[in-house]
Amino acid sequence: MAERAGLDLDDFDDELDIAEFAGTKKSKPKVDKKELSKVSEEAGFVSRQPNKRRRRGGRTPYTQQKNFKMRPEMPELIVEIADEIGVKDSELIELAIEALLTKKKMKDQLNRYKEITS
Amino acid sequence: MPTVVMASSKGGAGKTTAAITLASELSRQGEEKDVKVALIDADPNKHGAKWAKKPGCPGNLNVYESDEETIIDDIEKAEDENAFVIVDLEGTASIAVANAVSRADLVIIPCQGSQDDADEAVKTIKLLRQQSKAFRRKIAYSVLFTRTSAAIVPRTLKFIVSQFKDAGVDVFNVSLIEKDAYKAVRSYGGIVNNLDPKEVSGIEVTASNAKAYAEEVKRKLKEIMSGDSDG
Helix, strand or coil, X not given: CCCCCCCCCCCCCCCCCHHHHCCCCCXXXXXXXXXXXXXXXXXXXXXXXXXXXXXXXCCCCCCCCCCCCCCCCHHHHHHHHHHHHCCCHHHHHHHXXXXXXXXXXXXXXXXXXXXXXX | CXXXXXXXXXXXXXXXXXXXXXXXXXXXXXXXXXXXXXXXXXXXCCHXXXXXXCCCCCCCEEEEECCCCCHHHHHHHHHHHCCEEEEECCCCCEHHHHHHHCCCCEEEEEECCCHHHHHHHHHHHHHHHXXXXXXXXXXXXXXXXXEECCCCCCHHHHHHHHHHHHCCCCECCCCEECCHHHHHHHHHCCCHHHCCCCCCCCHHHHHHHHHHHHHHHHHHHHHHHHCCCCC
16 A cells, blocks of 8 residues: 655754754954944944043153243243144253253253253 | 854843843753853843842853953853853943954844834844944844734734845744743743742743744754854
């Protein structure tokens, strides 16, 4: 007597063997964290952690104050010179003093200047 | 060792339930074979980690707590020590999500049958597509509908499913049904299969749903892991 072909349902409900995943690893290229942050932020995914407080640069050596009067417009000139040279006001004064001491050949004061600024 | 990441920028979409259910079912299946499973909880609310601290957590399930800064390293470490790595994330558009999906083999996007959930799922899909493009790596993803009714399929859900499918977005055949047993494991601890039928109803149906979900994940992973590395 002819036999009907059965449906192949034997493994229909069988679970995939979990052990076969143990050794599988797919290589995933390392991504640059900065680039990843950029792509994420473009997609609207931003950092949710509080910003860490960062001190700009190191501790400044300029801790003493010296107030003196100047002629009008002199403060503006100082700012202009400092900007042009690319230094801050306090540094500019030091550079000016160094140049003066060198020009006048005031060796003792120049040595003291070097000690202070080293 | 495949890494599965639960991602959706919407809270309450079912990420933690999807993560715990998958972790529980894979651990249950792997217990006798000494297959280790990792659950990385990178949600600051730590609901997954809290569940794991309750009694009944499978012995072969390793739970790690993580955050946006350490998530990439934590995933890589867990991959070396476990057969499966499952990552649960916070329901926000955070950099932790972006970092985690960059190491994922499969991203599951849990989504309820609502427009809000679907909108947020789309946001996550856009992130995945942008990352795939930027880093030339195909990131496999699939939308998993959660808290669905076992009896009926509402019209809104049907419409959302059809929209995803029309856009070529992979959608799980199985969905996580709305069952008290899924919630009960969060208060009692342990896995659905071990709940007390005197205390909780629908254990069998829920366990069967969890198994079907885990099987679909495994089938997807098998396909992904056997494919080319650059997809």
